[in-house]
Amino acid sequence: MAAIAEMHSSAPATEYHAKRGDQGPVIEVRDFNLWYGAAQALHDITMTIERGLVTALIGPSGCGKSTLLRCLNRMNDLVDGLSIRGTMLLEGQDIYDARTDVIALRKRMGMVFQKPNPFPMSIYENVIYPLRVDGIRDRRILDETVERALRGAALWEEAKDRLNESALGLSGGQQQRLCIARAIAGDPEVLLMDEPCSALDPIATLKIEELIDELSGQYTIIIVTHNMQQAARVSDNTAFMYLGRLIEYGETEQVFTTPRLQRTLDYVTGRFG
Amino acid sequence: MNYVERDATRSLAEALPRSRGRVTDIAARGEPYTWALGGALALGIVMIVGFLILVLYNGATTFIPKPIAVMTLADGAVVAGEPFRSESYRPGTAVLEKLAPETRARIAANDGYASRTLYRIGNYDIYNEDFRWVSDFEVARILYPADLIYAERLEWGPFIGRLKSVHVGGAAREAASIPEAELVRLHGEARARWQRLRGIERSEIGAVNHQIERERLAVRKAEIAHGAGSAEARQRAAEAATRIAGLQKEYDGLATEARRLREEDRAVRVTLAAIGGEEKELPLSALVRFYPANAISLTGKAGIYLSRWWEFLSDEPREANTEGGVMPAIFGTFAMTLLLVIAVTPFGVITALYLREYARQGRLVSVIRISVNNLAGVPSIVYGVFGLGFFAYVLGGSIDQLFYPERLPNPTFGTGGLLWASLTLALLTVPVVIVATEEALAAVPRSMREGSLACGASKWQTIRNIVLPRAMPGIMTGIILAMARGAGEVAPLMLVGVVKLAPELPVDGFFPFVHLERSFMHLGFHIFDVGFQSRNSEAGKPMVFVTTVLLVGLIFLMNISAIAIRNRLKRKFAGSQF
Numbered sequence: 001m002a003a004i005a006e007m008h009s010s011a012p013a014t015e016y017h018a019k020r021g022d023q024g025p026v027i028e029v030r031d032f033n034l035w036y037g038a039a040q041a042l043h044d045i046t047m048t049i050e051r052g053l054v055t056a057l058i059g060p061s062g063c064g065k066s067t068l069l070r071c072l073n074r075m076n077d078l079v080d081g082l083s084i085r086g087t088m089l090l091e092g093q094d095i096y097d098a099r100t101d102v103i104a105l106r107k108r109m110g111m112v113f114q115k116p117n118p119f120p121m122s123i124y125e126n127v128i129y130p131l132r133v134d135g136i137r138d139r140r141i142l143d144e145t146v147e148r149a150l151r152g153a154a155l156w157e158e159a160k161d162r163l164n165e166s167a168l169g170l171s172g173g174q175q176q177r178l179c180i181a182r183a184i185a186g187d188p189e190v191l192l193m194d195e196p197c198s199a200l201d202p203i204a205t206l207k208i209e210e211l212i213d214e215l216s217g218q219y220t221i222i223i224v225t226h227n228m229q230q231a232a233r234v235s236d237n238t239a240f241m242y243l244g245r246l247i248e249y250g251e252t253e254q255v256f257t258t259p260r261l262q263r264t265l266d267y268v269t270g271r272f273g
Numbered sequence: 274m275n276y277v278e279r280d281a282t283r284s285l286a287e288a289l290p291r292s293r294g295r296v297t298d299i300a301a302r303g304e305p306y307t308w309a310l311g312g313a314l315a316l317g318i319v320m321i322v323g324f325l326i327l328v329l330y331n332g333a334t335t336f337i338p339k340p341i342a343v344m345t346l347a348d349g350a351v352v353a354g355e356p357f358r359s360e361s362y363r364p365g366t367a368v369l370e371k372l373a374p375e376t377r378a379r380i381a382a383n384d385g386y387a388s389r390t391l392y393r394i395g396n397y398d399i400y401n402e403d404f405r406w407v408s409d410f411e412v413a414r415i416l417y418p419a420d421l422i423y424a425e426r427l428e429w430g431p432f433i434g435r436l437k438s439v440h441v442g443g444a445a446r447e448a449a450s451i452p453e454a455e456l457v458r459l460h461g462e463a464r465a466r467w468q469r470l471r472g473i474e475r476s477e478i479g480a481v482n483h484q485i486e487r488e489r490l491a492v493r494k495a496e497i498a499h500g501a502g503s504a505e506a507r508q509r510a511a512e513a514a515t516r517i518a519g520l521q522k523e524y525d526g527l528a529t530e531a532r533r534l535r536e537e538d539r540a541v542r543v544t545l546a547a548i549g550g551e552e553k554e555l556p557l558s559a560l561v562r563f564y565p566a567n568a569i570s571l572t573g574k575a576g577i578y579l580s581r582w583w584e585f586l587s588d589e590p591r592e593a594n595t596e597g598g599v600m601p602a603i604f605g606t607f608a609m610t611l612l613l614v615i616a617v618t619p620f621g622v623i624t625a626l627y628l629r630e631y632a633r634q635g636r637l638v639s640v641i642r643i644s645v646n647n648l649a650g651v652p653s654i655v656y657g658v659f660g661l662g663f664f665a666y667v668l669g670g671s672i673d674q675l676f677y678p679e680r681l682p683n684p685t686f687g688t689g690g691l692l693w694a695s696l697t698l699a700l701l702t703v704p705v706v707i708v709a710t711e712e713a714l715a716a717v718p719r720s721m722r723e724g725s726l727a728c729g730a731s732k733w734q735t736i737r738n739i740v741l742p743r744a745m746p747g748i749m750t751g752i753i754l755a756m757a758r759g760a761g762e763v764a765p766l767m768l769v770g771v772v773k774l775a776p777e778l779p780v781d782g783f784f785p786f787v788h789l790e791r792s793f794m795h796l797g798f799h800i801f802d803v804g805f806q807s808r809n810s811e812a813g814k815p816m817v818f819v820t821t822v823l824l825v826g827l828i829f830l831m832n833i834s835a836i837a838i839r840n841r842l843k844r845k846f847a848g849s850q851f
Binding site for chain 2: 107109115133
């Protein structure tokens with residue numbers, strides 16, 4: 001405990017100059033710590049995610065950016081031996097409160113994973129999965145949702161004639177866009193993206209990036225990425241993490257051109273990481 | 274830092290023998306091991322294929338009609354029979370002493386070995402044996418006369434001899450004077466009449482008896498419910514009496530019809546003569562089929578072959594199961610396996626789901642898992658004892674007391690039966706399903722579960738919609754294994770419901786149509802019974818092979834259909850990258 005307290009005091013405070021959205025914050029993280037067993041993976045993370053903006057989390061492998069993202073919709077609950085301290089609020093509601101309905105919470109946040117993970121069902125069934133689990137059977141609502149979500153994910157033109165074919169017949173990039181369509185089908189407030197392009201080729205990546213750009217007005221997007229150009233291209237705010245700490249969190253342009261810390265500069269210019 | 278590391282690498286390279294990288298040792302390449310592995314596989318395949326060929330060959334050739342040899346022996350005796358199998362043996366000194374010197378010399382030149390053949394001589398009622406060994410040196414003359422017939426009878430096994438005369442309408446006619454077509458027609462009519470007679474005796478009179486029994490039970494039930502001698506019971510008894518009287522009239526009508534048919538049947542008789550002249554008179558309908566074994570054409574042989582197979586597949590057994598068909602056993606095996614699958618699948622899958630998805634993985638779960646695996650090693654007869662004690666006596670006994678008190682002391686469910694046998698085998702095979710399901714569940718990629726949970730699905734919805742369908746092929750594999758194991762199991766069945774002969778199928782036209790409490794026949798037990806429990810094990814031997822072919826074929830068919838379902842499911846996931 002003493003050692004942890006010492007790390008606390010010795011830890012440098014985050015260099016914080018993030019852009020404020022005009023709709024206020026949607027997620028607030030305060031002094032958030034996380035341990036996998038005895039190993040601490042997140043140290044005193046404090047940040048707010050602004051509504052309607054795209055926030056990129058960057059940093060070298062193992063820096064805790066995916067862990068932080070997966071904490072937001074409590075996907076880490078599946079991991080054994082996990083412990084946390086601190087608070088995370090979604091619109092003022094404590095995500096880790098014992099009374100929080102995890103299922104309802106996850107419905108407010110869509111998630112896109114590193115590898116495309118469409119279910120072994122038809123394209124149609126994949127998109128309406130979030131509605132199916134809510135027990136919605138009305139064909140009209142389902143049809144509308146499929147079209148809206150697929151259009152939103154820029155997959156409608158390619159998929160509209162094969163809605164009843166297996167989703168596994170799509171290409172990797174199409175599958176990932178299908179997963180985005182599935183994530184937005186339930187009309188969430190926040191879209192969590194965990195390195196959504198790392199398994200895709202450059203052209204598919206480009207399409208996803210354009211898509212993120214289009215979606216950014218409607219959803220709050222948090223994207224974890226290894227690709228710094230991608231972060232620079234798509235995001236409004238960028239958080240640089242290193243060894244489980246949030247080092248610098250600021251407006252993307254500033255982080256990539258004139259970061260306030262040497263370490264951030266070293267990372268974004270490719271000197272380490 | 275870097276410099277030092279590079280230096281260390283260089284000195285290490287110099288320390289290695291110069292020969293490194295030139296010639297690779299054969300042991301390092303692993304060729305001997307590859308050969309050993311391949312050899313083991315080849316050995317396994319040879320054993321399996323050899324077994325299958327042995328069973329298939331013997332099974333396929335059993336029903337082929339064979340010629341009948343008539344041998345005049347050195348001592349003047351005449352023997353007629355189907356050659357069954359040959360072997361060489363050492364004749365005893367007592368036998369050798371009686372032989373002619375040149376024969377003795379020939380045997381001596383052959384290291385004292387002579388060859389002999391087992392003939393099926395039939396006519397058990399005359400000779401008191403079905404088979405006879407004939408040594409080659411005994412035979413003086415061997416002939417294949419065209420007029421010898423091989424007749425399969427309802428009783429006493431086959432008859433080998435001549436058709437002497439046929440009695441129709443009180444007049445005896447020499448068999449030789451009757452044209453073949455007329456003989457066939459007469460035989461066809463006699464068999465049809467006999468089938469009709471059996472139909473009346475079995476199903477129609479059976480149905481009347483069944484209704485009478487139902488009336489009697491209804492009276493018993495009323496007596497139990499309201500007390501013997503009460504007004505309700507007396508009223509019920511009176512109702513039953515009038516109905517039984519009606520049924521009795523029906524019964525009498527049927528009995529008269531049966532008597533008439535039996536008289537007609539007795540009027541058409543046939544006289545057979547064995548090779549030694551002994552005569553045997555019997556109704557023509559008692560001959561299941563007969564053919565001139567030495568004069569029959571190839572198409573005739575094929576016809577006999579096919580009709581024997583048809584009888585085997587579609588008829589009931591006769592002659593202590595060594596002849597006739599095995600239809601009840603095929604049906605019993607199939608029904609039992611089906612019930613087994615219906616019972617074992619939900620039980621095993623639910624258990625595995627809880628163990629893998631919900632239970633906290635700890636010491637207790639490990640102990641349970643090991644116990645489940647160990648259950649697979651318990652001798653199957655122990656399951657049979659458990660099934661008899663728990664299912665039949667405890668469960669079945671309670672069911673009888675609750676629902677069938679009027680039939681007591683005769684047990685309904687309180688004894689071995691199809692349901693208890695299936696449940697016992699389900700218990701025996703449930704570890705297989707649990708282990709296979711657990712593995713299939715563990716193999717479902719994490720990304721699928723996370724994708725579903727992230728969509729706001731609950732754990733149960735995730736399991737139901739994503740995990741279970743995805744694990745289905747693996748679960749099917751477990752079910753296939755359980756099915757194969759269960760269908761071939763015999764020992765526990767002998768305790769919980771399989772019998773030597775069960776003329777009533779578990780499915781029939783009487784309400785409630787499916788009678789799970791009935792005992793049944795099973796191909797595996799049939800093999801044991803025919804091969805080792807019958808009066809005439811030599812005659813049963815070919816039937817063992819045929820029944821084995823059938824059992825293997827039935828399991829093969831059931832497996833193939835299960836595998837086809839599994840592959841359909843697998844194809845659904847074929848495009849998956851994970």
